[in-house]
Amino acid sequence: MRTYVGVIALSFRDYQAYRTNMLLRVVTGLIGVMLQAVVWSAIYARRSVLGGFTMTEAVTYVIVSQALMRATVVRSGLELTKKFRSGEITKDLCLPVDLQAYLGAKDLGRSLSASLFVSVPMFLISWVAFRITVPASAGTWCVFLLAWLLGVVLQLLLGFLAGVAGIYTQYGWGTDKLKDAIVLFFSGAIVPLDFFPPGLERLARALPFQSAYYLPLSIYVGKTSLPQALPVLGLQAFWCITLLLLSRVAWTIARRRLSLFGG
Amino acid sequence: MGEAVVVNNLRKVYRVRKLVGKWPADLLSFRWTEVPALQQVSFSMNSGEAVAYVGPNGAGKSTTIKILAGVLRPTEGSVRVFGHDPFRYRIHNSHNIGVVFGQRTQLWWELPVIDSYRMIAKIYGVPRSDLDKRLEMAVDLLELEKLLHRPARTLSLGEKMRAELGSVLLHGPRLLLLDEPTLGVDLSGKRRIRQFLAHLKKIGVTVFLATHDLGDIESTCDRLIMVHQGRIVLDGMVSELLASFGHDIEVRFADDRVEGRSLSDALGLEVSGANGRFVIHGKGTEPPVSVVERLFSLGKVVDISVKAPDLEFVIGSIYDRLSGGQSSCGHTSG
Numbered sequence: 001m002r003t004y005v006g007v008i009a010l011s012f013r014d015y016q017a018y019r020t021n022m023l024l025r026v027v028t029g030l031i032g033v034m035l036q037a038v039v040w041s042a043i044y045a046r047r048s049v050l051g052g053f054t055m056t057e058a059v060t061y062v063i064v065s066q067a068l069m070r071a072t073v074v075r076s077g078l079e080l081t082k083k084f085r086s087g088e089i090t091k092d093l094c095l096p097v098d099l100q101a102y103l104g105a106k107d108l109g110r111s112l113s114a115s116l117f118v119s120v121p122m123f124l125i126s127w128v129a130f131r132i133t134v135p136a137s138a139g140t141w142c143v144f145l146l147a148w149l150l151g152v153v154l155q156l157l158l159g160f161l162a163g164v165a166g167i168y169t170q171y172g173w174g175t176d177k178l179k180d181a182i183v184l185f186f187s188g189a190i191v192p193l194d195f196f197p198p199g200l201e202r203l204a205r206a207l208p209f210q211s212a213y214y215l216p217l218s219i220y221v222g223k224t225s226l227p228q229a230l231p232v233l234g235l236q237a238f239w240c241i242t243l244l245l246l247s248r249v250a251w252t253i254a255r256r257r258l259s260l261f262g263g
Numbered sequence: 264m265g266e267a268v269v270v271n272n273l274r275k276v277y278r279v280r281k282l283v284g285k286w287p288a289d290l291l292s293f294r295w296t297e298v299p300a301l302q303q304v305s306f307s308m309n310s311g312e313a314v315a316y317v318g319p320n321g322a323g324k325s326t327t328i329k330i331l332a333g334v335l336r337p338t339e340g341s342v343r344v345f346g347h348d349p350f351r352y353r354i355h356n357s358h359n360i361g362v363v364f365g366q367r368t369q370l371w372w373e374l375p376v377i378d379s380y381r382m383i384a385k386i387y388g389v390p391r392s393d394l395d396k397r398l399e400m401a402v403d404l405l406e407l408e409k410l411l412h413r414p415a416r417t418l419s420l421g422e423k424m425r426a427e428l429g430s431v432l433l434h435g436p437r438l439l440l441l442d443e444p445t446l447g448v449d450l451s452g453k454r455r456i457r458q459f460l461a462h463l464k465k466i467g468v469t470v471f472l473a474t475h476d477l478g479d480i481e482s483t484c485d486r487l488i489m490v491h492q493g494r495i496v497l498d499g500m501v502s503e504l505l506a507s508f509g510h511d512i513e514v515r516f517a518d519d520r521v522e523g524r525s526l527s528d529a530l531g532l533e534v535s536g537a538n539g540r541f542v543i544h545g546k547g548t549e550p551p552v553s554v555v556e557r558l559f560s561l562g563k564v565v566d567i568s569v570k571a572p573d574l575e576f577v578i579g580s581i582y583d584r585l586s587g588g589q590s591s592c593g594h595t596s597g
Contacts, residue, residue, distance in 0.1 A: 006385035010371065010378065017373040017414075091369050093334040095386055096357040259336040259350075262277045262300070262326065 003097060004105040011109025015073070022117045029070045029122045036062040037130050051194040057221050058192070060132040064220055065189050065213050067126065068148065071119035072212075073110035074155050076103035077163030077179070081172025084258065100251060104156045111152060135220060143229045147216035150236040154211045157243040158183065164250040167257065188214030194223075208239035266307050266343075267438050267469040268331060273304040273340035275326055275493075300326040301493045304340070310437070313460075313470040315480040315501070318490035319582060324473040325364075327490070328440045331471070332362050344438065358387065361431030365443035368427050370415035376426045377411040380433060387434035394433060401429035404459040421452035428459060438469045445476050457482040477574040489578075491585045501574070508572040508580075509545035512554055516541075517563040529561055530554065 016022065040062060044055035053061065080103060083089040092099055126132055135141050162179035166172025184190060186209035193204045193214050204210055215232050218224040224232055277298045282289040301323045308314055316324055329335040330342055333349030333356045342349060349356040370379040384394045402408050405425040410418060418426060424444060431439065441460075445453045453476070460483045464470055472484060480487060480501065487504060489497035497504070519539030526541060527534040532554070533544040545554050551569050558564060 003386050003388065006382060010374070010382045013378075014371055014373050088367060090329055090332070090334050091362070091364060091367050093353065094332050094357055094360070094362040095369070096354045096388075097386055098354075256336070258334075260278050262329075262335070 004101055007097075007102060007105035008109040008112065011106040012113045013109075015110045015113035016117065025070060025114070025118045026121050026125075029066060029118060030125060032066045032069075033063050033122065033126050033130070036066060051192065052223070053192060053194065053221075056131075056133055057223075059130060061192055061217050061221050062190070063126045063130060063132050064123070065217055067119040067122045068151075068213060068216070069189055070122060071111055071115040072152055072155055073114050074107055074159035075110065076100075076107045076156060077159035077161070077166065078172050078176045079103060079106075080160065080163035081166035081176070084167050084254075085170070085172075089258065100160055100247060103160065107156055107159070108152070133221070135222070137226075139226055140219065140222070143226060143233070144216055144219045147211075147219050147229070147233060147236060150233065150240060151212040151216050153240050154208060154236065154243065155183065157240065157247055158209075160247050161243065161250060164247065164254045167254050183209050183212055186210065187212040188217070192217070208243065211236045211239055265310050265345075267310045267312070267345060268306075268308040268471070269341075269343040270307065270327075270331075271305050271341045273301055273327075273330065273342060274299070274338050275301040275323075275330065275335070276338045299493055301330075301337075301490075304490070304493070304495055306488055306495060306498055308469060308471065310469050311464075311467045312486060313464045313484045314472065315484035315487045316471060316473040316490065317475070317480070317487060317578060319586075322490040323493045324490060325442055328362070328364075328442050328471070328473060331438075331440055332360060333357065358434065359436060360438045360440055361434070361436035362440045363424075363427055363431055363442065363444050365424070365446035368415065368423060369430055370423070370426060372416045373414055375412045375414055376407070376418075376429075379415065380411075380430060383430050384433050389434050393435065397433050397435060398429075400462075401432050401459075404462050405429050405455055421448040424448050425452065425455060428456060432463070436468065439463060439471065441470070441472045441474070443474050443476075444472070445474065445479055453478065477578065481574055489581065491582075496585060497581065504577060505572055505574065507547035508577050509547045509549070510551040510554075510572065511570040512543040512545060512551060512558070513566075513568045513570065514541050514543065514558055514564060515539060515566040517565050521562055526561065530557060 037059060040055065040059050044050065044058065048054065050058065080089075080099075083092060089099075092102065095102070127134065135144065158179055159176070162175045163172060166175040169175055186204045186207050188204070188210055189212065193201050193210060196204060204214075215224070215236060219229055219232070277300050279296050279298050281294050281296050283292045283294055304323075304327070316327065318324055326335065330337055331344055331349060333344075333351075333353035336350040344356055345359050347356060369383065370376060371382065374382075380398065381394075389397075402411070405428060407425060407429055410422050410426050415423065415426065424446075428444060439460075444460075445456055448456065457479060460470060460472070460479075464483060470483060472479060474480065485500060485502075487497065487499065487501050488495060516539040521539050521541075523534045523537055523541055526543070530543060532546065535542050535544070543554060543558070545551055555567060555569065558567070
């Protein structure tokens, strides 16, 4: 465990190697925020409530979502496929670590770095510029952050699974982008699930992806009250455990494949 | 002493996907073919031994190292490293071994080398006091002090390899598996790397060195195993191997009428040259001193020199013999 904490800390610093790059990420992020603000102001021009969201709630939802999207850096899947292809995986398998945990810890470090140096500035600027709302109680903040963390873990697991799938397609870019597209659509990162057509909404709620953005953000904007949050956290944990088991099986099979095809 | 490595009847087969036909049919159809990488490979290494593992490209050297490291599972046969199956107990095994693949690095690209070292030490759970001691040794032997605070990406190839070698020392491995550690490294870099390996051998680390560089072998290894097309074709002491090839003796007689033919008959050895100047190709069975003595009895000798066979020649001739003397894969580079 101390090993992985060390990996997180090192990766946290590694990600900050290029400061200008960090600054540019903040700028890019803010452009996305502005785009969302413009679109949603237009949508709400002639109504005050849509899908149960007031304009302030909707704008807060999508802007915080933009900040959260910049905070999640999932590279482990693509890294896994690339390492598999280049044979670099051989070196990693010589280390006394579990490869999934090791790659996951690296991503956590990166995500922490991005959260602190990209998302927090984005959030603060948006807070001043677009007057988004902020949860009043410390309890809501805590539960939101916990739900968000479970969402990150879920995204790491999905990333790893996409990486293992990439081993089979031999070129990881396709599976990783497919995963990104599915998550972007079904997680409610761009549009809250409440705005989906009923059939699609039901589907999205049955899938694990809502854990990544919709569930934490619902807590943030107050659509999920604190007493309602407990089953939500339970659902998120359920999906994390399920995907964890799935990824362990997939990885065992992939290691056998590595053995069959050479490094 | 115990046995560090025991490999028994190891076989490793890779599956390779082959595209069939011409475009666009080849987009959809392919066939699997099995390619044997290692066959009936058996050998063992005692603790503290330094063994060179040589063979032409594609002979199966890297495959063997990956299997010993627990990265790949053998198709058949048994492999034990310090008594354990390395594939099954990969994580346990990794504490005992240090692995270096030429051209591949475990160092973190953006971070100063020293930070990578601390990280690696943390991953292996190395206590602080041990780390300091080993770090000092690595810095000393590999002359790393100037490299430690530079990011890995700014290091030259030779520097990177030295930094990499330093990194595998930190957890105090009992067995080093090296896959061409001096590949592309300049002369002074090679010298440092060889000093480093010699020192590790002295302190009792077992060394398994796959290389094309015969200088590496001469400076480090006592024993040599040669693989060819996945099979072991030679396993013996370097000194015995050299001795078995015999010396070349260059001789000049005062009398330039001495004939090569009669010399050859008298000595029972192969002789080349003419006009009183000859090269006698000794056999490993007779010590060169005795050949020299016999030469002196055959006529007045003006000049004589004995040339020991070098490893390049010996291994080159074995490769030539293995490939029927016509393929170029037996070429060795110095």
